[in-house]
Amino acid sequence: MHRQALTRRAAMLACCAPLLARPALATPGWRPTQAVKLIVSAAPGGTQDIHARAAAPVLSERIGQAVVVENNGTASGRGAGAIVARAAPDGHTLLVASGDGLVLSDILFGRQQGLLRPRLAPVTLTIGASQLLVTHPGSGIRGVADYVAEARRRRGALTLGVPGHGGIAHVISEMLNRQLGGVEVVHVPYRGGGPATLDLMAGQLDAMIITLPAVTAHVRAGRLVPLAVSTAARDPAMPEVPTLAETVAPGFDVPSTQGILLPAATPAPIIEAWHEAWRAALFDPAVNRRLSELGFIVTASTPAEFLASITDSERRFAAAIEAAGIRAETV
Missing domain, CATH: 3.40.190.10 (Periplasmic binding protein-like II)
Known part of the structure; x- marks a missing residue:
């Protein structure tokens, strides 16, 4: 009875799965020359942290360098985004963030603090999931x-x-x-x-x-x-x-996504190499099984699909923020 149609975003992500399941390229066109940082825009134990740490060992094996997860959680999530936006566009510093969170952060704080999204290049949507209302x-x-x-x-x-x-x-x-x-x-x-x-x-x-x-x-x-x-x-x-x-709320439908971004000036070959590396990690049998068991929808979209998702979120949430009267605060 509850096998309803996939939501618009879930459907968009699901349709990519047959293409994404192909084996990753054996040799990316670019490889890092030093340890890589995954800057997570949340504290340890959250969604971004969980899937970043699950993928890190496979990423490290694929690229031939250590992959270090660094948590930089702030209440707005902008601290991690700012670090990556300022980083050298050489492929050694990546942002692990909520795609929706990035959009919401810019809607709320962009006017005062500057927009983050134009300073970041989408690499891939990694996972999607439901949000859960929960108590003790x-x-x-x-x-x-x-x-x-x-x-x-x-x-x-x-x-x-x-x-x-x-x-x-x-x-x-x-x-x-x-x-x-x-x-x-x-x-x-x-x-x-x-x-x-x-x-x-x-x-x-x-x-x-x-x-x-x-x-x-x-x-x-x-x-x-x-x-x-x-x-x-x-x-x-x-x-x-x-x-x-x-x-209690007929028609309510708000999924959420997570993704990987690089500094905006990162060359296309580096973006593509990281897209391939993340696709390989997410469809690694052990990683994929772990994420699926936890309830994630593994996606590994293209950079263009990630950008389209961000654009869709911008349209959806701008009106919701205004209607709800949510205002920026110092965080």
Whole structure:
């Protein structure tokens, strides 16, 4: 009953799979000459960190150099993007970031701090996933209807953890609140999903919105209680969890993506070499199995497809940000 049509973005990514499954090129046209940094725009333990560390060993084997994961989490996610935008365009510094988060960051902070997206070159969309509304066992909330009722009862006192002020989780919450008609919660921004998850399990938060794979293990172990996913269709990794659309918010559909970017001036042969390397890593049997088990949709899009996804997100979220009244803050 819940095998609904893929969302527009999921369909776009899924259609690429047959092409992406081809073996990677045996010898890229470019190879790095020193250790490579993957700058992750979130704290350890979140989605970006998980898939970067899963892919790093295969990337290292493919390129013949060490691949080092460095976390640079800020509440807006702009710190990591700025580091990579300023880096030499020589292929040795890559950004691991949320495609949606990059768009939202520029919408919120671009006017004051300068746009990041024009200073970065898309390499590949790596993975997609649902966002999950989740709580802890001690909250007494057992379903999304309970969550809404509790938020209404407490009138702006229910605390909701979000990885990043103005990030995808924050925007999902604001869109949901608006659709429900005046529901208010206290948004508590974190520098990544890992710290937010720890606080939720400790009972320091009432609920949280986070990428589903980042908390799959905690849900399966009973440490967290899933309430609903943000996509139009139920997530295959947790088919028992309903969607917001089928429960309290008809038509609600907000997926999220992760991707790799380089400095904007990076030559095309380097971008292509990294695209091939990431494709090889993501479709490595062990890496692919690990990511799929966690609930990620492995994509490995082309740079052009990543750019198209970013453009689509810009159109979708600009109006949502304005309607929700989300404003930039110092982070």
